Amino acid sequence: MATYFTLNTGAKIPSVGLGTWQAAPGVVGEAVVAAVKAGYRHIDCARIYGNEKEIGIALKKLFDEDVVKRDDLFITSKLWCGDHSPEDVPEALNNTLADLQLDYINLYLIHWPFRIKKGSSIKPENFLQPDIPATWQAMEKLFDSGKARAIGVSNFSCKKLTDLLEIARVPPAVNQVECHPFWKQTKLHALCQSKGVHLSAYSPLGSPGSTWMKGNNIMEHPVIVSTAEKLGKTPGQVILRWGLQSNHSVLPKSTSEARIKQNLDIFDFSIPEDLFSQFSTIQQTRLLRGDFIVGPESVYKTVEDLWDGEI
Numbered sequence: 001m002a003t004y005f006t007l008n009t010g011a012k013i014p015s016v017g018l019g020t021w022q023a024a025p026g027v028v029g030e031a032v033v034a035a036v037k038a039g040y041r042h043i044d045c046a047r048i049y050g051n052e053k054e055i056g057i058a059l060k061k062l063f064d065e066d067v068v069k070r071d072d073l074f075i076t077s078k079l080w081c082g083d084h085s086p087e088d089v090p091e092a093l094n095n096t097l098a099d100l101q102l103d104y105i106n107l108y109l110i111h112w113p114f115r116i117k118k119g120s121s122i123k124p125e126n127f128l129q130p131d132i133p134a135t136w137q138a139m140e141k142l143f144d145s146g147k148a149r150a151i152g153v154s155n156f157s158c159k160k161l162t163d164l165l166e167i168a169r170v171p172p173a174v175n176q177v178e179c180h181p182f183w184k185q186t187k188l189h190a191l192c193q194s195k196g197v198h199l200s201a202y203s204p205l206g207s208p209g210s211t212w213m214k215g216n217n218i219m220e221h222p223v224i225v226s227t228a229e230k231l232g233k234t235p236g237q238v239i240l241r242w243g244l245q246s247n248h249s250v251l252p253k254s255t256s257e258a259r260i261k262q263n264l265d266i267f268d269f270s271i272p273e274d275l276f277s278q279f280s281t282i283q284q285t286r287l288l289r290g291d292f293i294v295g296p297e298s299v300y301k302t303v304e305d306l307w308d309g310e311i
Contacts, residue, residue, distance in 0.1 A: 003267065005249055007173040008196040009150045011106065014074050015244055016264055017042030019202060019253030021049055029058035031255040036062050036073070038261045044176075044202070044251045045100065046078035046111060047092065052099040060101050075102065076176075078111035078154060079139070081293075082118045084130060089138035093147055108148035109176055110135060112155050114293045114300070124297035132160070133167050140170045152176065154202075155290065158191050159308040165195055176200040176251075178288050181242055181279050182218050187310065189248070204243050204250040205236055206287060223282055227275045234262060241266045242279060286311055 004012035018035040020028055020043065028051045032043055043059075045052050059075075062068050077100070083092035093108060113130055120126035142148040152174030153164065161175055175192055179185045179201035192199045206218035218224065219235040228235045236252070240263060243250040252263040290306050300306040 005198055005247075007150055007198050008171060009173050011150055011173075012074075013107070013174070013198060013200070013249055014040070014042035015249045016040065016240065016266070017044045017074070017076070017200075017249060017251045018260065019044050019251040020051060020055065021046070021202070021253055026054075027255045029054040031257075031260065032058040033062060033067075034257040035260050035264075036068055038257075039264055040260070041068075041072060042074040042076070042249070042251075044076045045096075046080070047083075047096055048078070048080045048111065052077065052096055056099050056101040070102070074106045075100065076107040076109065077105050078109045079135075081112055081114050081116045081122070082120055084110075084115040084128075084135045085118065086134050086138040088118055089135060090142060090147075093142055097147065104147050104149060107150045107152060107174060108139065108142060109152045109154045109174065110139065110156075112290070112293065113153070113160050114298075122292055124295060127293075127298050129299055132164060136164060136168060140168070143170050150174065152197070157306075157308040157310050158188050161188070161191060161195075161197065165197075171195070172197055174198045174200050176202055178203050178286065179243065179246075179248060180204050180206050180218055181221070181224065181239060181282050182206060183284055183286050184246070184279075189246070193247070199248040201243050201248050201250045203288060204252055205239055221282060223278050227271060227278070230275065231269055231271070233266075233269060236263060237266050238271065241269065241271055242276070245271055245276065 003015055007013055018040050032055055045055055077096045079092050115128040115130040116126040139151045143151045150173040152172040154176040156175050175197055189199055224235045224238055228238045240250050254260050289303050294300050294303050294306055303311055
């Protein structure tokens with residue numbers, strides 16, 4: 001199993017990256033240092049996570065101490081919903097680059113297909129009509145400039161991705177979405193593969209730290225537990241390995257050094273076909289439904305609207 005996937009730009013995206021969502025300030029920097037020292041080469045960031053400045057300090061430390069060179073790392077960040085206006089897109093990336101102390105980002109994603117007033121919070125009075133084609137044109141200019149070596153999207157349904165592909169001059173390199181054995185994204189996976197878009201999985205372990213998510217007990221599922229026992233691996237390692245064997249990269253989040261190392265230790269085994277096929281029996285349920293951007297005042301009246309029925 002390769003440690004990288006190749007994007008439509010020719011760049012290589014590491015198959016395992018460190019997620020930093022819900023990684024608290026004060027610990028996220030240490031987690032990044034531990035991850036890079038353990039062998040991670042992809043760090044997944046976002047402006048809205050509120051921790052890019054601390055990650056930037058950690059990256060500078062790693063570079064200054066010659067632990068790794070900038071060109072060895074793949075850094076992702078995301079454009080927040082309040083920065084969708086074409087004139088705000090380059091400013092948003094510049095702010096991210098300043099906080100991360102970098103000259104360029106390897107991958108820049110539209111975080112959600114949703115828009116709010118600049119500098120505001122997600123409340124109905126701040127909702128605006130998205131204009132994805134206009135936002136994407138601004139993203140393409142960042143790609144042209146070299147400040148974003150690749151551009152893509154996150155949380156795009158099959159329909160939204162297809163609509164974007166029809167008008168894009170630079171096709172998205174990545175669609176980063178929730179993906180794990182409880183939500184396999186089979187239809188989206190097939191579309192991405194047919195169009196040369198790489199699918200990258202956030203919350204690949206089901207986001208066990210998010211206690212508010214219902215049914216979030218992926219690692220306790222009998223199929224996963226029994227597979228782990230048979231292979232002498234942890235349930236988490238089996239789930240991440242399932243992701244790689246499903247041909248997508250995975251972005252597990254952890255701030256525990258032991259767990260960070262464990263999540264990368266998935267290249268010395270594979271799930272045999274007879275066990276892999278049992279994953280198809282797992283009932284499917286989307287955990288992160290996006291309810292926070294759905295409602296009467298939103299462009300998305302229902303969760304079905306947001307995901308175009310893929311729910």
